[in-house]
Amino acid sequence: MALKKTSKEEILKNSIKLFKIKGYHNTSMSNIADDCGLIKGSLYHHFKSKDDIGLEALKYIHQYFEKNIFSVAYNKKLNSKEKITLFIKKTDEYFLKSKGGCLLGNLALETSSSNKMFRDEILAYFKAWENALVAILEIEYDDETSLSFAQECVALTQGSIMMMNLTKNSENYLKIGKKLIKLF
Amino acid sequence: MALKKTSKEEILKNSIKLFKIKGYHNTSMSNIADDCGLIKGSLYHHFKSKDDIGLEALKYIHQYFEKNIFSVAYNKKLNSKEKITLFIKKTDEYFLKSKGGCLLGNLALETSSSNKMFRDEILAYFKAWENALVAILEIEYDDETSLSFAQECVALTQGSIMMMNLTKNSENYLKIGKKLIKLF
Amino acid sequence: MALKKTSKEEILKNSIKLFKIKGYHNTSMSNIADDCGLIKGSLYHHFKSKDDIGLEALKYIHQYFEKNIFSVAYNKKLNSKEKITLFIKKTDEYFLKSKGGCLLGNLALETSSSNKMFRDEILAYFKAWENALVAILEIEYDDETSLSFAQECVALTQGSIMMMNLTKNSENYLKIGKKLIKLF
Amino acid sequence: MALKKTSKEEILKNSIKLFKIKGYHNTSMSNIADDCGLIKGSLYHHFKSKDDIGLEALKYIHQYFEKNIFSVAYNKKLNSKEKITLFIKKTDEYFLKSKGGCLLGNLALETSSSNKMFRDEILAYFKAWENALVAILEIEYDDETSLSFAQECVALTQGSIMMMNLTKNSENYLKIGKKLIKLF
DNA sequence: AATGAATGAGAATTCATTCAT
DNA sequence: AATGAATGAATTCTCATTCAT
Numbered sequence: 164m165a166l167k168k169t170s171k172e173e174i175l176k177n178s179i180k181l182f183k184i185k186g187y188h189n190t191s192m193s194n195i196a197d198d199c200g201l202i203k204g205s206l207y208h209h210f211k212s213k214d215d216i217g218l219e220a221l222k223y224i225h226q227y228f229e230k231n232i233f234s235v236a237y238n239k240k241l242n243s244k245e246k247i248t249l250f251i252k253k254t255d256e257y258f259l260k261s262k263g264g265c266l267l268g269n270l271a272l273e274t275s276s277s278n279k280m281f282r283d284e285i286l287a288y289f290k291a292w293e294n295a296l297v298a299i300l301e302i303e304y305d306d307e308t309s310l311s312f313a314q315e316c317v318a319l320t321q322g323s324i325m326m327m328n329l330t331k332n333s334e335n336y337l338k339i340g341k342k343l344i345k346l347f
Numbered sequence: 348m349a350l351k352k353t354s355k356e357e358i359l360k361n362s363i364k365l366f367k368i369k370g371y372h373n374t375s376m377s378n379i380a381d382d383c384g385l386i387k388g389s390l391y392h393h394f395k396s397k398d399d400i401g402l403e404a405l406k407y408i409h410q411y412f413e414k415n416i417f418s419v420a421y422n423k424k425l426n427s428k429e430k431i432t433l434f435i436k437k438t439d440e441y442f443l444k445s446k447g448g449c450l451l452g453n454l455a456l457e458t459s460s461s462n463k464m465f466r467d468e469i470l471a472y473f474k475a476w477e478n479a480l481v482a483i484l485e486i487e488y489d490d491e492t493s494l495s496f497a498q499e500c501v502a503l504t505q506g507s508i509m510m511m512n513l514t515k516n517s518e519n520y521l522k523i524g525k526k527l528i529k530l531f
Numbered sequence: 532m533a534l535k536k537t538s539k540e541e542i543l544k545n546s547i548k549l550f551k552i553k554g555y556h557n558t559s560m561s562n563i564a565d566d567c568g569l570i571k572g573s574l575y576h577h578f579k580s581k582d583d584i585g586l587e588a589l590k591y592i593h594q595y596f597e598k599n600i601f602s603v604a605y606n607k608k609l610n611s612k613e614k615i616t617l618f619i620k621k622t623d624e625y626f627l628k629s630k631g632g633c634l635l636g637n638l639a640l641e642t643s644s645s646n647k648m649f650r651d652e653i654l655a656y657f658k659a660w661e662n663a664l665v666a667i668l669e670i671e672y673d674d675e676t677s678l679s680f681a682q683e684c685v686a687l688t689q690g691s692i693m694m695m696n697l698t699k700n701s702e703n704y705l706k707i708g709k710k711l712i713k714l715f
Numbered sequence: 716m717a718l719k720k721t722s723k724e725e726i727l728k729n730s731i732k733l734f735k736i737k738g739y740h741n742t743s744m745s746n747i748a749d750d751c752g753l754i755k756g757s758l759y760h761h762f763k764s765k766d767d768i769g770l771e772a773l774k775y776i777h778q779y780f781e782k783n784i785f786s787v788a789y790n791k792k793l794n795s796k797e798k799i800t801l802f803i804k805k806t807d808e809y810f811l812k813s814k815g816g817c818l819l820g821n822l823a824l825e826t827s828s829s830n831k832m833f834r835d836e837i838l839a840y841f842k843a844w845e846n847a848l849v850a851i852l853e854i855e856y857d858d859e860t861s862l863s864f865a866q867e868c869v870a871l872t873q874g875s876i877m878m879m880n881l882t883k884n885s886e887n888y889l890k891i892g893k894k895l896i897k898l899f
Numbered sequence: 900a901a902t903g904a905a906t907g908a909g910a911a912t913t914c915a916t917t918c919a920t
Numbered sequence: 921a922a923t924g925a926a927t928g929a930a931t932t933c934t935c936a937t938t939c940a941t
Contacts, residue, residue, distance in 0.1 A: 166940065167904060186457040188372035192932060204934075205905055213932065269456040271513050273370040276447065286513060314510070314519045315526075319499070322506030326498070329455050329470060335498045342499075376915060388917075389922050397915065554825040556740035560936060572938080573901050581936065631828065639881050640821040641738040654881060682878070682887045683894075687867070690874030694866070697823050697838060703866045710867075718919070719925060744911060756913075757926055765911065 169199050171209045171219075179220045183263030187217060187273050217270070218280055224266045225288040232257065236295035246299045251340045254320065258336070264328040268321045292317050316343060355393045355403075358383050363404045367447030371401055371457050398462065401454070405468040408450045413475060416441070420479035430483045435524045438504065442520070448512040452505045476501050500527060539577045539587075542567055547588045551631030555585060555641050585638070586648055592634050593656040600625070604663035614667045619708045622688065626704070632696040636689045660685050684711060721751050723761045723771075731772045735815030739769060739825050766830065769822070773836040776818050781843060784809065788847035798851045803892045806872065810888070816880040820873045844869050868895060 177198040181190040192213055196203045210216045235241070235250045258265065267288045275282040296313035304312065319339055327336040361382040365374040376397055380387045394400045419425070419434045442449065451472045459466040480497035488496065503523055511520040545566040549558040560581055564571045578584045603609070603618045626633065635653045643650040664681035672680065687707055695704040729750040733742040744765055748755045762768045787793070787802045810817065819840045827834040848865035856864065871891055879888040 169904090184460045186370070186372060186461075188370055189457070189461060191930075193930080201904095202906060203932085204907075207933065208904060263460065264456065268509065271509055272448065272453040273373070273457045275513055276368045277370070277373060282513065289510065289513065311519075311522060315503070315523065318506030318510050318519070318523070319503045320506065321509055322502030322504065325452065325455060325505055325509075326473065326502050329459055329466070329473065335495075335502070338495060339499065339502070375913075377913080386923060387915080388924075391916070391918095392921055552828045554738070554740055554829070556738060557825070557829060559934075561934080570902060571936080572903075575937070575939095576900055632824065636877065637824040639877060640816065641741070641825045643881055644736045644815065645738075645741060650881070657878065657881065679887075679890060683871070683891065686874030686878050686887070686891070687871045688874065689877055690870030690872065693820065693823060693873055693877075694841065694870050697827055697834070697841065703863075703870070706863060707867065707870070721925090743909080745909080753925095754927060755911080756928075759912070760925060 168201060168205075169209075172223075174199050174201075174206065174209055174216070175220050175223050178216050179224065179266055180262070182217070182220060183261070183266050183269055187270055214278065214280075217274070217278075218284060221267060221270065221281060221284040221288070225284065225291070228257075228288065229291060233291055233295040236298040243299055243302045248344055250295070250299065251344055255337065255340050258324055258327075259333055264324045265321060268324060289317060312346075356407075358385075358390065358393055358400070359404050359407050362400050363408065363450055364446070366401070366404060367445070367450050367453055371454055398464075401458070401462075402464055402468060405451060405454065405465060405472070409468065409472040409475070412441075412472065417475055417479035420482040427483055427486050432528055434479070434483065435528055439521065439524050442508055442511075443517055448508045449505060452508060473501060496530075503527075540591075542569075542574065542577055542584070543588050543591050546584050547592065547634055548630070550585070550588060551629070551634050551637055555638055582646065582648075585642070585646075586652060589635060589638065589649060589652040589656070593652065593659070596625075596656065597659060601659055601663040604666040611667055611670050616712055618663070618667065619712055623705065623708050626692050626695075627701055632692045633689060636692060657685060680714075687711075720753060720757075721761075724775075726751050726753075726758065726761055727768070727772050727775050730768050731776065731818055732814070734769070734772060735813070735818050735821055739822055766832075769826070769830075770832055770836060773819060773822065773833060773840070777836065777840040777843070780809075780840065785843055785847035788850040795851055795854045800896055802847070802851065803896060807889065807892050810876055810879075811885055816876045817873060820876060841869060864898075 174195065178190070178195050181194055181198060185194070192203045192206055195216070196206055199206075206216070210219065232250065232253045235246055235253065238246065241249065263269070267285045270281060271285045271289075275285055293310075293313045296316055297309045300309035300312055323336045323339045327333050358379065362374070362379050365378055365382060369378070376387050376390055379400070380390055383390075390400070394403065416434065416437045419430055419437065422430065425433065447453070451469045454465060455469045455473075459469055477494075477497045480500055481493045484493035484496055507520045507523045511517050542563065546558070546563050549562055549566060553562070560571050560574055563584070564574055567574075574584070578587065600618065600621045603614055603621065606614065609617065631637070635656045638649060639653045639657075643653055661678075661681045664684055665677045668677035668680055691704045691707045695701050726747065730742070730747050733746055733750060737746070744755045744758055747768070748758055751758075758768070762771065784802065784805045787798055787805065790798065793801065815821070819837045822833060823837045823841075827837055845862075845865045848868055849861045852861035852864055875888045875891045879885050
């Protein structure tokens with residue numbers, strides 16, 4: 164019947180979970196619908212297509228990071244050391260509790276060559292991450308060093324998430340964070 | 348008829364190219380067959396199933412690395428500095444010329460949660476990579492430091508490949524290698 | 532809310548336009564709703580089903596012809612020549628301004644084999660057209676000739692509308708009308 | 716299994732039958748497959764898409780007419796009277812035995828506004844028909860008269876087929892043919 | 900009257916796989 | 921070895937329809 168069962172956000176959250184664990188192309192509209200307690204067709208009431216869900220999912224996570232994590236870099240009440248500590252603490256919290264790694268990282272590898280809109284969104288996310296780190300670092304370091312370091316930090320974090328995901332062991336991932344903080 | 352058009356290896360190479368660019372689930376047996384100039388059905392003469400191709404592809408790359416790159420770590424004619432330099436030179440050569448990043452890294456995120464055999468193979472590859480680096484490092488550092496450093500190096504390399512792949516820019520990837528060499 | 536946005540007639544007119552251009556089965560309830568600025572579900576406030584819209588659409592056009600065109604044949608103030616001239620003038624006016632040809636002709640081919648009610652309505656329309664022409668002709672010709680001529684006239688008009696629609700050229704269609712008038 | 720069940724031509728013939736009776740959009744790939752004793756998916760071994768079947772179907776009938784009917788107009792062994800008589804005899808034979816009227820006429824109304832390739836093929840068919848009639852007529856009439864008459868003849872035939880189809884009565888259709896022959 | 904959310908059936912198409920030739 | 925034809929299940933997506941609000 165016509166009772167409201169789900170919201171767009173609920174569908175996105177379920178989709179994100181599935182995309183991270185099963186991959187994008189291996190997650191079907193049926194899988195998503197099952198997870199939401201809907202039938203497949205009903206998903207199209209909320210989203211135009213599977214790619215629409217995919218893109219909205221990427222944007223959803225991107226926004227979450229902007230609001231909750233990247234924003235730390237621009238918080239005027241904190242000093243550099245506090246910023247980097249909080250930034251990494253929040254990043255860790257997110258990736259340790261979230262099963263399946265980083266949605267944007269995962270989809271970067273699987274979809275970015277075939278889907279231009281996905282690729283653009285993923286690039287924007289990583290650029291924002293990099294920019295946030297640069298904003299923290301440039302107080303202590305010159306521009307070039309800050310940028311290099313920020314880029315290294317993003318790459319290292321993504322690589323570590325990937326290894327943590329594969330080995331199902333978070334030890335090494337955590338070491339990385341500690342090391343980064345020490346550099347300040 | 349029945350010209351010896353294609354060898355198993357030829358099919359594997361084409362499959363690897365496609366898996367890296369399009370992803371595993373987004374590459375169909377048709378795609379592979381088209382790329383090999385065969386028709387779908389003919390692939391089953393060489394491989395039992397798509398998963399069989401996938402697994403053989405992972406093993407094929409793993410073996411390539413064992414033979415051509417990881418082996419450097421165990422070459423008794425080289426000293427540590429020479430080893431790490433050559434190791435990184437060869438790694439770079441491979442990843443810079445190969446379109447689409449690292450097959451095992453890509454499939455790690457997309458398939459490792461759903462396919463145990465893929466996961467085991469991918470884990471073995473990364474373990475072998477790590478072991479090779481440890482073998483180089485332990486001459487100069489203690490065990491724990493060596494392991495930590497090796498793991499960091501693998502993660503950083505994978506993360507950098509991912510970013511290189513996404514940004515279509517190899518600059519940062521190359522910086523990483525140079526930095527690693529300097530640590531010796 | 533609940534503004535009186537749309538009347539049944541408005542929906543019918545939009546539906547007729549779409550049925551003529553896209554065909555009956557290729558026009559969805561969504562298409563109709565979009566065209567009316569409504570959402571799908573709202574159509575069911577005015578019509579029981581799509582077939583209901585289809586049938587009402589056929590009746591609507593049939594009635595329009597009865598009232599505005601076929602009636603000419605029974606107008607006692609006109610003589611035969613005046614009748615046929617006016618009849619054809621009005622038919623031409625209608626089909627030249629109306630995009631997509633004749634609704635009942637179009638749906639005759641597409642739906643009459645599958646939908647008995649549609650078929651009956653379409654048959655009634657063409658019979659009424661034929662009768663009107665017979666009423667004009669029988670003053671000058673015997674019964675059999677009148678009927679034959681009327682039937683030929685309907686067939687020729689429908690065939691010409693079809694060709695006009697296809698070629699997007701109204702020249703030949705107009706020639707036909709002139710020729711019919713001359714026969715008097 | 717892999718035994719040959721059907722040919723492309725067999726599928727086309729079945730599709731044509733269904734398209735004429737049920738209409739193009741109301742005929743599903745399932746309907747066609749059922750009629751051929753195949754499952755839906757197997758149709759894609761022979762045709763790229765439903766539209767591909769539709770277009771091939773139009774071409775198939777067009778070719779049949781070229782070879783068996785329009786060719787009469789260019790047969791040097793016949794005089795005008797013999798040509799028109801044979802032309803009409805063959806046309807009648809075809810349309811009287813074939814259930815559901817004229818494929819190209821039917822699809823003209825249903826699909827020509829939405830599908831450019833269909834429209835082009837249908838236009839080519841009617842132009843070829845017209846040309847054939849002109850070729851017969853121009854021996855006896857001037858160019859303009861021939862063309863006018865040919866166009867009228869095509870329109871009248873199509874209109875009559877439509878009415879025959881609707882009324883399930885072939886009487887009037889046959890009258891038309893006789894009348895055309897007498898004009899010579 | 901109108902809407903938003905849902906449904907279940909069915910649309911076209913693609914998938915991995917099989918097997919007689 | 922390779923092909924062509926077929927399969928059945930699954931894919932994304934659209935359909936007409938219902939109904940609580």
